[in-house]
Amino acid sequence: MPNIQGDIENRPKELWTLPNYNHLPDESFQIDLASAAGKFLANDIFDLDGVQPLESVIFDLSKRFFEGAPVVGVNPSKEAIEYYRKRGDTFQMVNVVVCCHSFERRDGKLFALPYHVSLRPAMKKGSPQTVGIDWIENFDLEKVLDGKPHYMGFNPFSDAFGLYAIGAVPVNETICSDVIGFVYNTYFVASKHVPRDATDPGLCTELLGETKGVLGDYQKYRCKNYFKKFTDSKPFKIWGCDSPIELFLLQAMSQIGLHPKIQMHIYPDGTIFPSLQSMWEGGVRTKKLAQTITEADFFFEKEGVAVFCDSKAHHTTPAQVAKDKAVDEKLAAVGIRSYRVAGTDIVDSPFRCAALLKEFLTA
Template sequence: MEDNLKYYKNFPKQKDLEIDFRNIPPILNLDFNALNGILPITNSRLKFITDSGHPPILTVNPSEIEYVYYKSIGVNEFQAISIVFNFFAIEDNPEGSLKGLPYNISLLPMTNKGKIDTWRIELLEQMDVEQLSQEGNLVFTEFNPFQSWKQGMGMDYQIFSNLDYNDYIDTVGFNWGMYFLSPIFDKREIKVLENSTSSKEINAKYRKYKTNLFFKNFSNTEPRRIFGCDSPIELFLLQGMYLKKLTPIIQTNIFKSGDVIANYFEMQDSGIWLGQEQLITQADFYFPDKKLAIFCDGKEFHDLNKDKKINEALNKLDINVLRFTGKDITENLENVLETIQNEYKK
């Protein structure tokens, strides 16, 4: 690993930082803007407001009648959920600020002494929920999205940027915002952003998918990944490819029909639904212009027969395949990158 440290960079000493959203599915960007306030929004919540003589208009700051609703269904506290970004690279913007390129986006519950820390409803009633939801200046040091941040600390970004911080770019988690999650709701009544051109059946499947992703209450303090790399070796290879000016799509689903769809957020944007039974595999990285799929096989004793069948199925779709072991990536990264470059140039 020491020979590969040239692919790492220390966090730069500048103040302003923004997120490069270009490699994130557009529908997920829309979801982020709806992840604030008290969630989820349900038909029962809207009906209670209307039946109480108020217009069914929701703002980030809950109205008094909304708190009455939650108390009426037995809600005493909420989980505070942070939306945390990790970057595999940080670039300089022409205007002097920094731009972070995400390799991971996680949901993280607020914790205290290693346990989930909830917000009492009486406390939340006294707070400016909109200001809390839009708070995006918090930084988690030593954040490991593949496990948990156990040694890190949270601090304001302006303070962090002035510290003599010598650790690496990808070890820092940046809080983009937060929302407050109710422990009681009817999954069938949840309202989420949907594709208006999709069928009711497809939108119902998306609603179920997003409900489990965004609104399932946390039972432990582990981050919940909603987008990005699945393992450290994928991250390491991504950083190497970036320095070679290779920019693949992260985590791409390839189906028996020949459809290649980056993720379920992209599915919703396109208005189609393909179930797991139709999936051939999920490539760790994919170059659509070259129809090139790359897999990082973390275990030395991988299921070779299964890999062979997947390779054959992809080859029938005219998709080329490259596979690398974790040992290849950690000990011979330059050779791995050369192999990818040679295949990409064909």
């Protein structure tokens, strides 16, 4: 087993038998973000390109129109370039990084299944990279993903990002496929943007409808997290697993056909949402998070089962055990069964843990 800088520690030995575990497939594949994280989040991330945020003043400067409405392309217009230049903007380069836990073939096509999405600034000499308006003007931002940029050794649980590289990832490289961070999108944050002037992606606002409170929550989230200036290399998590033991169990479950929702918020009225984005899409305000019973590591909606991967550090003291029991009782009150798996058992044999879980689901 290779010793890779930035690799995830304590990998279960049996996972090394999985196909494409320590290398990528020798054929093309597509990252299926919508199925894993939801349509809303996929659309939200899809629109993170070019110069961001798209301010209303930039639309006002546009000379391009579609059905009477102004259009802004990935590359800023000449008028926008001059506006940014006069305002004195610099631009911080941010990558949307997706890590995948395994691969699945559907209808003859191969799909990579994500387990984590984060934002990470491009770095130069140890600091987040910024570029000037001349660079933005002369570089074709539509080609920023040409060459398939990626990070080799991107560990989302330790903030290790490994080596940034351009070009196809070598198939036989001795690096686990789950720590290859694929750059899914790249955007450039204008340093002097006005948050209240930021517009929202049309694909997402259509899904949210006309609920002003929900739209306001979404706008605040985007400005606070997507367009906030990075001061160091630490990524910002958007969605996904929180620990290696969750990843290990997810990989084992995937091999036996179990595909749960990741990180599910569960509320006292029995409603469930896998992310803030899905809450907004359902017309629910962010403040509802304060009412959460718990956030399950995985959730099987059809069976009504919440799965928790319990690490020794956070689930062994009497107080911690009592807290877990109280959560289980609250879930049972809304018709949801809890299933807890010890982290030590997962590291010892994720396949056995997945098989036992499958038995529980069908009981």
